[in-house]
Amino acid sequence: MNAIDLTLGTDALALRLRRHVVRMCGSGGSSHVGSCLSMADIIAVLYGKVLRLDPTDPRWPERDRFILSKGHAGACIYAALAERGFFPVTDLERHYRNGSNLSGHVSSKNVPGVELSTGSLGHGLGVGAGMAMRLRATGGKQRVYVVMSDGECDEGSNWEAILFAAHHRLSNLCVVVDYNKLQSLAPISETLGLEPFADKWRAFGWNLITVDGHDHAALQRGFANAAATSDRPTCLLADTVKGRGVTFMENQVLWHYRAPEGEEYTAALAELG
Amino acid sequence: MRDSFVRALTELAAEDPDIVLITGDLGFGALNDFIARYPRNFINAGVAEQNMTALACGMALTGARAYTYSIGNFPTLRCLEQLRNDVCYHDANVTVVAVGAGFSYGQLGMSHFATEDLAILRALPGMRVVAPSDPWQAYELTRQLHAQGGPAYLRIDKGSAGIAPGPVELGKVRQVRDGDDLVIFATGGILSEVMAAAEAVAERGISVRVIDVHTLKPLDADGICAAARDSGRVITVEEHVVTGGLGGAVAEACLEGGVAITAFRRIGLDGGYPEIVGDQAYLRAHFGMDREAIAAAIGKILGL
Numbered sequence: 037m038n039a040i041d042l043t044l045g046t047d048a049l050a051l052r053l054r055r056h057v058v059r060m061c062g063s064g065g066s067s068h069v070g071s072c073l074s075m076a077d078i079i080a081v082l083y084g085k086v087l088r089l090d091p092t093d094p095r096w097p098e099r100d101r102f103i104l105s106k107g108h109a110g111a112c113i114y115a116a117l118a119e120r121g122f123f124p125v126t127d128l129e130r131h132y133r134n135g136s137n138l139s140g141h142v143s144s145k146n147v148p149g150v151e152l153s154t155g156s157l158g159h160g161l162g163v164g165a166g167m168a169m170r171l172r173a174t175g176g177k178q179r180v181y182v183v184m185s186d187g188e189c190d191e192g193s194n195w196e197a198i199l200f201a202a203h204h205r206l207s208n209l210c211v212v213v214d215y216n217k218l219q220s221l222a223p224i225s226e227t228l229g230l231e232p233f234a235d236k237w238r239a240f241g242w243n244l245i246t247v248d249g250h251d252h253a254a255l256q257r258g259f260a261n262a263a264a265t266s267d268r269p270t271c272l273l274a275d276t277v278k279g280r281g282v283t284f285m286e287n288q289v290l291w292h293y294r295a296p297e298g299e300e301y302t303a304a305l306a307e308l309g
Numbered sequence: 310m311r312d313s314f315v316r317a318l319t320e321l322a323a324e325d326p327d328i329v330l331i332t333g334d335l336g337f338g339a340l341n342d343f344i345a346r347y348p349r350n351f352i353n354a355g356v357a358e359q360n361m362t363a364l365a366c367g368m369a370l371t372g373a374r375a376y377t378y379s380i381g382n383f384p385t386l387r388c389l390e391q392l393r394n395d396v397c398y399h400d401a402n403v404t405v406v407a408v409g410a411g412f413s414y415g416q417l418g419m420s421h422f423a424t425e426d427l428a429i430l431r432a433l434p435g436m437r438v439v440a441p442s443d444p445w446q447a448y449e450l451t452r453q454l455h456a457q458g459g460p461a462y463l464r465i466d467k468g469s470a471g472i473a474p475g476p477v478e479l480g481k482v483r484q485v486r487d488g489d490d491l492v493i494f495a496t497g498g499i500l501s502e503v504m505a506a507a508e509a510v511a512e513r514g515i516s517v518r519v520i521d522v523h524t525l526k527p528l529d530a531d532g533i534c535a536a537a538r539d540s541g542r543v544i545t546v547e548e549h550v551v552t553g554g555l556g557g558a559v560a561e562a563c564l565e566g567g568v569a570i571t572a573f574r575r576i577g578l579d580g581g582y583p584e585i586v587g588d589q590a591y592l593r594a595h596f597g598m599d600r601e602a603i604a605a606a607i608g609k610i611l612g613l
Contacts, residue, residue: 101371144399151370156394162360163395166367166375170329173349174372193391196360 046252049119050080054281055308056115056128062301064132066140070279070291072112074249075183075214078274081255082181082212083116091121094148100178101167103152105160106185106214110142113150122149158191160184161211165201168209168269179263183212187219190228195240201269202241209269210262211242214249216278220292237271249274282307310465310498311339311408313444317451318376319343322350325455329368333361333379335408340378358383362391362403369401374455380409381421385430385462397435397460404454404461405430410440410497411548412592413467423464424578427496428553430462431526437479438526440464442500445474446523453479466548468498468589470521480524482532488516491542491572491610493603494533496522496555499548502593506603515607528558534566541571542610546603548593551577572610576603 057072082102083089090096104113111131118125131138137146141155151167154160164182171178188194201209215233217224224230237244243265247258255274262270278292279285282304285296296304319342322328330343331352344351354361358379365375377384384405385392396403407423414421431438439454439461441447447465454461457479472485485500486507495503500521507517520536522529537543543563545556556575563570576598583592593599 153394153398156390158359159363159391159395162363162391163367163370165360166364166369167371168367169352169364170368170371170373193359193363196355196357197363200354200357200360200364 046080046084049084050077050252051308052119053080053112053115055305056118057111058282058296058301058304058308060111060115060128060131062296062304063129065295066111066132067293067295068108068111068140069296070285070288071106071109071185073280073282073285074216074276074278075106075109076112076281077250077252078183078212078214078255079112079116081252081259083120085256086259087181088178089120089149091149094122098178101151101164101180103154103160103164103180103182104142105154105182106157106188107141107154110140113142114138114147117147117149120149123147157185157188158193161194161197164209165197165206168201168206169204172206172208178208180209181212182209183214186213186215186217186224186230187227189213189230198237198240198242205267206269207266210259211269211271213271213273214276215273216276218278218287218289218292222289234273237273241268243268243270244273245270246273246275249276250280310441310444310447310467310469313448314406314451314463314465315339315343317448319346321452321455322347325374326350327372327374328376329373330376330378331361331365333358333377333383335379335383358387359391362388363395365403366391366395366399366401369403370399373402374458375401375403376406377403378406380407381414381423382426383407385426389429392436393433397433400435400459402458404463406463406465408465410464410466411499412589415589415592416586418586419582419584422583424549426462426464427525427547427549427555428557431553431558435460436526437461437524438464439479439524440466440497441523442470442495442497442521443472443474444469446477449477450479450523464497466498468501470498470500470504472500472504477523480527480529482529482536483521483523484518484536485521486517486519488518489540490516491540491544491607492518492520492536493544493546494520494522494536494555494559495546496525497548499546499593499598502598502600502603503546505600506607509600509604510607515611517607522555522559525555525558528562530562530566533559533562534568537563537568537570541569543570543572544574544576544603544606544610546576546598548598549577551575551579574606574610576606
């Protein structure tokens, strides 16, 4: 496949991301396909409509900054970057392979377009807050976007950053929480409950917007609301389904770690057309 | 030594508007001058060292020269993974400043003893590790670290060696006393005890060479080997555990450099966590790293 024509819209981009991540996780034998599918629509809207980027100049100073804090879903970001033309789509075949730069957890080393290497949870938001603080202090118009997982919110470091961003009214910072309600061993509710999750963000002083994380129009409205909010950081609490798009993977803890093989692989790609 | 760092940084901020000083809610009184002059270059991140370090990384990746500031183990061990994954892996322009080396906060208890930091920080690829021995050195090395950029750790001691100012170069050991019978390598303010011990044994006709290793990383392996080669008898002194710090670094350098070592002794904290408190001098003596203990070790190595 060649990189996508953006005029085809984010639905087409999301479908291509889903096909890429199933291929990458299947052929590479990597985990986290469910986590990638869960956020594919969020990433498609960000990379297709929201982020100001220049694939011909990945370090363009005026670019928006995007951080994937749930680094285990790196395959989806590599796919989005390839689709946006940061590197050839054929490079995605190297994901998870010996000697590859495309690690299972997202890495910025030798991968144009990745701002921050993550993989240990609870790192991205603090770094994003620092970027937002600095960009604002230097008069920049760039915005900072951080996509987090729900299980990641177990990490205390996030709550340090959540306090900080609200205290300093970092309105150029926008978090999306991929709230699929499953973590690696069991549902969130059985692991370390987050509810009332939206209220927690509101109580910490954030502009909290709940949104269907698979509804592209709703996501775009959410990002527009965030951009129009000038006194607080915004969190889009995105209601999602882990494994979305491949029926037998949807809402199954199994597909946090399992890589699709054989008939599973064929069936998944068949469903994604 | 702390005030010398702050003075250096305040002067640098006049030259470099990209400097940002981020404290983890510590530095009462000490940072006033910096804050008064450069309020927009100062952030109190609150009691949140993981976030302080992540912020510093994010700011550095968007053009700032970030300094994180706290005491003891808070800006290092508490947020070690932020230093490893965020700062060092991304080669971010972040300097970590920890006030209270070794037993500087000796009365405050074990939580405040910074006695494993050198070994742990030295293991991080890309991290430079600097432990000045005197206030004038803290001033000079702060400026040199800033000029180089990149991840760094600056260990600020309460004690000081009391050695007159002179040339000091980041990454190069500094000979502060010459002698033929053996060589002592020391890092940080505890160099004062080494100098006193060398003076005391000189009265007995023992001639000790003393080397200030203010930069543990990058280590001046050539300088260390050159200093050790003459006598082949080596003592290392650090207000730090004997595992993986100065002693280990010197041993590695000497062995890999082919130096024929005939005697080697590491002086430092050995045998578990301290369960008592006291001032820096008291704890140095209690744990066998004061001038008397060092003089005794010298005598033992020389068979006297």
